[in-house]
Amino acid sequence: MIGADGVNNTLDDVIDVAKKAEKVGLDNVWLANIFSFDAITALALIGRETHRIGLGSAVTPTYPRHPTAIAQQALTAAAASNNRFTLGIGLSHKVVIEDMLGMSYDKPARHMREYLSVLMPLARGETAHFEGDHYRVRGMALNIPGAQRLPVVIAGLGPVMLKLAAELADGTNTWMVGPKTMENHILPVLHAAGAAAPRVVAGLPIVLTTAVDAAKEKIAKDLTIYGQLPSYRAMLDREGAAGPADIALVGDENQLRGQIKRFEDMGVTDFNAAIMATDDGAYSRTLDFLASVNS
Numbered sequence: 001m002i003g004a005d006g007v008n009n010t011l012d013d014v015i016d017v018a019k020k021a022e023k024v025g026l027d028n029v030w031l032a033n034i035f036s037f038d039a040i041t042a043l044a045l046i047g048r049e050t051h052r053i054g055l056g057s058a059v060t061p062t063y064p065r066h067p068t069a070i071a072q073q074a075l076t077a078a079a080a081s082n083n084r085f086t087l088g089i090g091l092s093h094k095v096v097i098e099d100m101l102g103m104s105y106d107k108p109a110r111h112m113r114e115y116l117s118v119l120m121p122l123a124r125g126e127t128a129h130f131e132g133d134h135y136r137v138r139g140m141a142l143n144i145p146g147a148q149r150l151p152v153v154i155a156g157l158g159p160v161m162l163k164l165a166a167e168l169a170d171g172t173n174t175w176m177v178g179p180k181t182m183e184n185h186i187l188p189v190l191h192a193a194g195a196a197a198p199r200v201v202a203g204l205p206i207v208l209t210t211a212v213d214a215a216k217e218k219i220a221k222d223l224t225i226y227g228q229l230p231s232y233r234a235m236l237d238r239e240g241a242a243g244p245a246d247i248a249l250v251g252d253e254n255q256l257r258g259q260i261k262r263f264e265d266m267g268v269t270d271f272n273a274a275i276m277a278t279d280d281g282a283y284s285r286t287l288d289f290l291a292s293v294n295s
Contacts, residue, residue: 047081
């Protein structure tokens with residue numbers, strides 16, 4: 001995943017990282033949407049510069065964007081990338097939506113249900129009709145030549161959001177979820193809600209290194225905020241982890257292969273690797289390792 005490590009890349013840098021990921025043989029590149037580039041726009045540009053690799057937003061906040069607008073933008077990115085784009089959306093956090101943007105974060109699950117009720121028909125190329133508390137859409141259709149059915153995953157961590165991911169979307173895009181929590185919480189809730197073969201994206205920090213303690217110390221410092229936001233804090237508590245460094249994938253090749261395989265064996269479909277540059281050469285070293293795992 002590009003953008004989760006706080007590195008201040010230029011747009012050209014982001015495109016170059018995606019092109020290198022494609023060149024070494026990775027399957028997907030995910031772009032965070034925090035306080036830098038708009039992920040969907042950047043991925044549309046990446047789609048014009050790449051040929052094979054899958055592209056996805058991880059994740060674009062819903063509250064500041066009307067579902068018809070995000071559908072139009074995402075389907076445009078799909079057309080720009082020959083339908084290699086997956087839209088990842090999420091609620092963001094109360095501190096962002098209310099404290100920074102001055103919007104109401106009241107009843108977030110209802111907001112997401114209504115959002116998907118408008119978005120998903122448009123993602124399928126259908127006409128949206130919906131009357132709700134937050135959105136009223138009457139006969140909205142989009143015509144995006146070249147765009148096909150748009151895959152949509154939502155940032156679901158709690159039971160209610162995971163049920164929505166299973167019932168209305170194509171799966172979930174997680175962040176800061178360790179292996180025990182994935183196996184004993186995320187996957188069982190999805191399957192209990194009727195998702196037969198959901199797309200499950202596991203996003204975690206990773207670095208190939210023998211200097212494990214130093215790497216974890218830097219990860220703990222760089223990713224402190226994720227141990228404080230309530231939704232991620234809840235997942236870390238389920239895992240019995242003090243902070244992000246405790247669930248980060250850090251170690252030598254054998255250790256990392258085993259950790260990644262554990263997620264794969266339990267039913268995770270995509271590993272969203274947030275490579276942490278904990279020392280000189282760590283990024284390239286870890287990228288090459290991930291390419292070897294994927295080969």
